Amino acid sequence: MNDKRTFVDSNIILYLFTDDTRKKEIIMSMFSARYIISTQVVGENVNVCLKKLRLSKADAFAHAKNLLAVFTVANIFSSTINSAFELSLKYGFSYWDALVVATALENKCSVLLSEDMQHGLIVEGVLTITNPFRANE
Numbered sequence: 001m002n003d004k005r006t007f008v009d010s011n012i013i014l015y016l017f018t019d020d021t022r023k024k025e026i027i028m029s030m031f032s033a034r035y036i037i038s039t040q041v042v043g044e045n046v047n048v049c050l051k052k053l054r055l056s057k058a059d060a061f062a063h064a065k066n067l068l069a070v071f072t073v074a075n076i077f078s079s080t081i082n083s084a085f086e087l088s089l090k091y092g093f094s095y096w097d098a099l100v101v102a103t104a105l106e107n108k109c110s111v112l113l114s115e116d117m118q119h120g121l122i123v124e125g126v127l128t129i130t131n132p133f134r135a136n137e
Helices: 010-017 021-028 039-051 057-070 078-091 095-106
Strands: 006-008 035-038 072-074 111-113 127-130
Touching (some): 035 095, 095 111, 095 127
Parallel strands (some): 035 072
16 A cells, blocks of 8 residues: 555454455455554454354464464554553543554554544554545545
8 A cells, every 4th residue: 555664453354354345455455564463453353253254263263374474463562551551541542442553653653554443543643544445435
């Protein structure tokens, strides 16, 4: 999508399992080490694959292994969690969304691709939340 450090939220990746061809193509274009996800994003994908999509463990884990292979994966530390607390209070994010934002900030991302958060919101003056589906409409 661009040359900026870009973090991808779980809700975006899960469109791989939709019938919407346009959204799938957008997601597939992101499959690169240039894009960053976190251990949280991997875990959330596995959870949705098992609970909501009712995939087998083998299929859910294969999906997760694919994510680990193609994206740069950021870890979550105690500093990330503490930052998430502050961001949640300051911006009104849910804890889980704040944890995504905190991880993106810690990894020096300037773009966060998410469908769940306010499109165009600039967090801490450096991270712009972008809905990639809205941006391409």
